[in-house]
Amino acid sequence: MAQVIVTFKIMPASGDINADELEKAVKEKLQPQKISREPIAFGLVAIIAVKLVEEISGEMDKVENLIKSIDGVGEVEITEVNRSM
Numbered sequence: 001m002a003q004v005i006v007t008f009k010i011m012p013a014s015g016d017i018n019a020d021e022l023e024k025a026v027k028e029k030l031q032p033q034k035i036s037r038e039p040i041a042f043g044l045v046a047i048i049a050v051k052l053v054e055e056i057s058g059e060m061d062k063v064e065n066l067i068k069s070i071d072g073v074g075e076v077e078i079t080e081v082n083r084s085m
Contacts, residue, residue, distance in 0.1 A: 002055040003084040009038070010047040010067060013074035019045045022072045029070050030063070052084060 012022055019037065026047050027035060034050040049067075053059050060078065067076045 003052045004055050004060075005033075005080075005082045005084050006051050006053050006060060006063070006078060007080035008049045008051065008064070008067060009077040009079045010049060010073055011040075011075040011077075012044065012046075013072055015042065015044055017072040019047070022070075023047050025070050025072065026067070030067060048079075055083075 010026060023035060026032070026049055030049055030051060032049040032051045036048045038046045038048050040046055051063060053063055064076050064078065067073060
């Protein structure tokens with residue numbers, strides 16, 4: 001089965017969320033292939049997570065809902081989707 005490489009931009013629910021704790025929670029729950037941080041403004045930091053996802057109907061929605069279920073996550077945006085070779 002084919003896989004796609006999906007990049008998620010994960011915003012904290014508020015500026016009070018500790019970026020280290022949020023990143024740790026994302027790593028534990030999502031187990032991404034790559035994770036980084038992107039400064040937004042006024043000390044707010046987004047977590048950028050790259051994950052291989054099976055290319056079947058509804059799978060990206062499942063992963064997005066998994067991320068949204070993490071305590072401290074506000075918004076989740078899929079910023080990039082590429083086919084894996």
